Amino acid sequence: MTDKIVIENLSLTYSDGVESLRNISMGVRENAVTVLFGPAGGGKSTLLRCLNRLNDLTEVRTSAGRILIDGENILDPKTDVIALRRKVGMVFARPVVLPMSIRQNLTYGLELAGEKRKSRLDEAVERSLKLAAIWDEIKDRLDDPAIALSGGQQQRVCLARVLALQPEIILLDEPTSGLDPISTGKVESALQELKKEYTVILVPHSVQQAARTADYAAFFLQGELVEYDEGKSIFTTPREKRTEDYVTGRFG
Amino acid sequence: MEKTLNWREYVVTRLVRASGYSAIVFVALIFFFLLREGLPTLGEVPFSTLFSLRWYPIENYFGILPLITGSIIVTLGATLVAVPFGIGTAVYISEIAPRWMREILKPMVELLGGLPSVVLGFLGILIVSPFLRTFLDLPTGLTAFTGSLLLGGIAVPTVVSIAEDALDSVPRSYREGAWALGATRWQTIWRVTLPAAKSGVLTAVMLGVGRAIGETMTVMMVTGNAPVLAITPASMFSPVRTMTATIAAEMGEVANGSVHYHTLFFIGMVLFIISLVVNVAASSVVFRSKQRAERVLS
Numbered sequence: 001m002t003d004k005i006v007i008e009n010l011s012l013t014y015s016d017g018v019e020s021l022r023n024i025s026m027g028v029r030e031n032a033v034t035v036l037f038g039p040a041g042g043g044k045s046t047l048l049r050c051l052n053r054l055n056d057l058t059e060v061r062t063s064a065g066r067i068l069i070d071g072e073n074i075l076d077p078k079t080d081v082i083a084l085r086r087k088v089g090m091v092f093a094r095p096v097v098l099p100m101s102i103r104q105n106l107t108y109g110l111e112l113a114g115e116k117r118k119s120r121l122d123e124a125v126e127r128s129l130k131l132a133a134i135w136d137e138i139k140d141r142l143d144d145p146a147i148a149l150s151g152g153q154q155q156r157v158c159l160a161r162v163l164a165l166q167p168e169i170i171l172l173d174e175p176t177s178g179l180d181p182i183s184t185g186k187v188e189s190a191l192q193e194l195k196k197e198y199t200v201i202l203v204p205h206s207v208q209q210a211a212r213t214a215d216y217a218a219f220f221l222q223g224e225l226v227e228y229d230e231g232k233s234i235f236t237t238p239r240e241k242r243t244e245d246y247v248t249g250r251f252g
Numbered sequence: 253m254e255k256t257l258n259w260r261e262y263v264v265t266r267l268v269r270a271s272g273y274s275a276i277v278f279v280a281l282i283f284f285f286l287l288r289e290g291l292p293t294l295g296e297v298p299f300s301t302l303f304s305l306r307w308y309p310i311e312n313y314f315g316i317l318p319l320i321t322g323s324i325i326v327t328l329g330a331t332l333v334a335v336p337f338g339i340g341t342a343v344y345i346s347e348i349a350p351r352w353m354r355e356i357l358k359p360m361v362e363l364l365g366g367l368p369s370v371v372l373g374f375l376g377i378l379i380v381s382p383f384l385r386t387f388l389d390l391p392t393g394l395t396a397f398t399g400s401l402l403l404g405g406i407a408v409p410t411v412v413s414i415a416e417d418a419l420d421s422v423p424r425s426y427r428e429g430a431w432a433l434g435a436t437r438w439q440t441i442w443r444v445t446l447p448a449a450k451s452g453v454l455t456a457v458m459l460g461v462g463r464a465i466g467e468t469m470t471v472m473m474v475t476g477n478a479p480v481l482a483i484t485p486a487s488m489f490s491p492v493r494t495m496t497a498t499i500a501a502e503m504g505e506v507a508n509g510s511v512h513y514h515t516l517f518f519i520g521m522v523l524f525i526i527s528l529v530v531n532v533a534a535s536s537v538v539f540r541s542k543q544r545a546e547r548v549l550s
Binding site: 052054057059082083085086089090092094096097098099100108109112113158161162165 | 351423425426427428429430431432433434435436439443444447448
């Protein structure tokens, strides 16, 4: 097992003066689910948004450090951001289906990447919807507007949309925060399948979800990486007092 | 204490309600007077004359077709100017401009919207029309095209401020969703943000058109005011006369109650109906898309 992503001394301050990440260093394993958890404002989302450079579009005052993906520093200004975002897909907390049909939602990214062949597109639609465990539910109405689906279905369409691009890394920012337990379960089990092929980084919406899904887990507090370990040990025998207090529900 | 409060509450509620209703009353009254003064035309002027091609009221030629086509051609031209410019500006302000630029641009656009149209007409006569005459080698610079350019300028602020509001209300998450898929800024704007703001942008266009149809002062000053039927592309570069300009120019010197007087009101009626249609169309577009959104959310 190698580290797919290596984060070295990453710090970031937003332009309103909020220090969001403080000297973070960690490695992310390939073909595993790595969970970033902790109370709100800990810097988890900020870190995710650094990994696909979505923070470029927010006002950031200072940032320092390096993020290496496959040995390449993606924070380098010369990085092709568009290609990076195809390689590092992202699913958001609230499902953001684009105002188009389900099929178009899925093919949009591929079309942007220049894929025109209908057979390839159809193939990608089916493959990615199956991976996201939603194919059977919606295969007969792919041309309906995506906004007409339920929240849980929309979120899985969003996941499928990311998968259609065949990324290498998938970032999920509280993907189940608005979903019912059944949909949540479907998404979580989809993740266990996905990790066989992809590197998955998840910001869970609860400690319980973190414990259920994590192969590796990192605990963030106020922009600081407090503890990073295998999921099994961090949720049962944490080394840090602060981690233990949070995991057992003493604060947060 | 309790009692005075109740009493005040009562008065204020009534006042607010009355001012709300007054809008309806005013529209109804306007329509009523337009009908009362305009409808007699239909009895006084034969249909064949009313829809003929000559507007020469002194010799009893009351053909309003040239005026209608004049208004339409100038408005169309103005729309062609105002829509791309207006939407372009709105997109720039809401999607691309850095914050400090936005803070300069927004008040500027609003200032432009508050500019008296006489001033624009003045600039039109002094600068735009002589320039067009020499540049395009026309016999006169006072043409439908000149009017369209200036009217477009007048409609732009309306389009910009409403379209910009609509774009602004598109959730940030939509844009991030598209970016995260590897869309460029332009692809995001064109395929995601604009379609999501479609109903607001359409409203902006419709209201811009409404503003252009109703505008009087500028067109009267720069379109040359020749009541000629304007239906060929060449009419764009010859003088035309609009309905609004006709009413403004002739109402002052017409004998009260004469056929001419009634015809001017009839023109006003036609204008009123056109702008009513534009507004109803605009709001029905918005209404329909809102209903769809509500259906989906429920």
